[in-house]
Amino acid sequence: MIKHSRTFFAMRNALVTGLVTILNFPIQFINRYYMVHYLGIVYLGLTSLFTNILSVLSLADLGLGTSIVFLLYKPLSERNFKKIAVIMKLYRNIYYVIAIVIFLIGLGILPFLKYLVGRNINYPHIYILFIIYLTGSATSYLFSYNQSLLYADQKNHIVAWTNLVVTYIMLTLQVITVLLFKNPLLYAFLFVFSSFVTNIIVTVFVNHIYHLSQYNNGVLNREEIYLLKKNVVGNMFLRISGVIVTGTDNIFLSSFAGVVSVGLYSNYLTITNVLQRIMTQVISAVTGSIGNFITQNKSLRSKRLFFNLQFINFILVSMISLGIYLLSNDVITLWLGDKYIISKLNVFLISMSFYFMNYRMIGWNFISVYGLARYMKIFSINEMIANVLFTLVFLCVFRLKLTGILLGTIVSTLLTVTWQDPYVIFHHAFNSNIIEYMKKYFYNFFILIVEIICLEYMSNLLRALCSSTVLHFFLLSFFIVIVSILVPYLFYIRSFEVKYFNSILTKVLRRS
Structure with a gap:
């Protein structure tokens, strides 16, 4: 019964969050279209730069949120x-303290903003x-902590549907304001306060479901304080590393290539971020189930679950990566025009x-639910230093x-x-040891290369047969989905990963 319940929650959360993210997909592109054409590429670059700067300020979180959520599972x-x-x-x-700290540090950045933006802007x-x-x-x-409680309790669907309704309303208002005014x-005001509105509504749900206000003492x-401190330290370094690796790209790009380049790059990031959100929400939907699973099973079964989920993760990430590579320029052409395209190499x-x-x-999910962030300090520092060093070499030299x-x-x-995470x-x-993992890592990368070769050939063939960008996009999308599922399936045909994959598909089909 417990196993059935865990599977049910994981499937429901994955399906709902995936569906909601897909429903969010078109309106974001429509909104960005009006923003680019009515507010300009410079505004686009500035807002992308500001978003990156503020993501660096979010280091004030220092991984506290993830560490505290770990304490909620039991x-x-x-x-x-x-x-x-x-x-x-x-x-x-x-989080109240963090909000104040972020605001004060942000005000301290104001005198230096012109150097980050560029004096010619x-x-x-x-x-x-x-x-x-x-x-x-x-x-x-101010209220985002309540979302974490719902995620930990496998009630992701509440956050997902709330976010969908708020996003549709706020982005519709944005488009209207861009057209009228x-x-x-x-526009910026409506954009940045969307998450605040979502958090308020989610807080009302949490208060209604859990009635935590009646428990005032305790x-x-x-032991819990010790675990919290250890995980905070580890998550702090993970947080810093993650921000340095992904959150400084537009700052570097603005400094070395200009705000317009940031704007062009951000159009592609819009595509990848939407796809990232789909993948993150589908995978994160099972995180609560992982936490539930490991409290009831030994490490051998947990390792088997890891490889099963990693196989599904590989299919999903390879499918999305192939779509980014082969379809992004089609999307940009249809969406904004071919003058916004970047090189195929990039x-x-x-x-x-x-x-x-x-x-x-x-x-990342297993590190979170096992509370292993305390072991990640040195690895996070290595990633951070390597990223900055190599980026500067490629930029400056x-x-x-x-x-x-x-x-x-x-x-x-x-x-x-x-290799450090596994x-x-x-x-x-x-x-x-990680030998089995690394073998499958390289094996999967070989499968990805096979998929790229097959789909590159199909793309060129379709390009020669049809002159319509729309037709090319839809036909190639179909082949990407088929190839990214079929090829890994054939390479893993007799494995326990495929058996697990088949069981998940069977359960989904029975419920549909």
């Missing part, structure tokens, strides 16, 4: 609401625009960066601009966390 499984209330009160108080209300983004970023922390400040015990590097970063996604930034991310990932998981969670 009391949720035991329905110990008194303990849950204690943890959530601590969570709330910490003369855009009106640039400081007010930054303050709007800063305020939105700070206020997003062409006011970048009003403190964490010594599109390929964007897709490979997506693949290498997101191949690790299942590992070889002057490769966007190509250099993408190569810096790929090279640093391959040399560090590609080492921590297999050594500390599964009491095993």
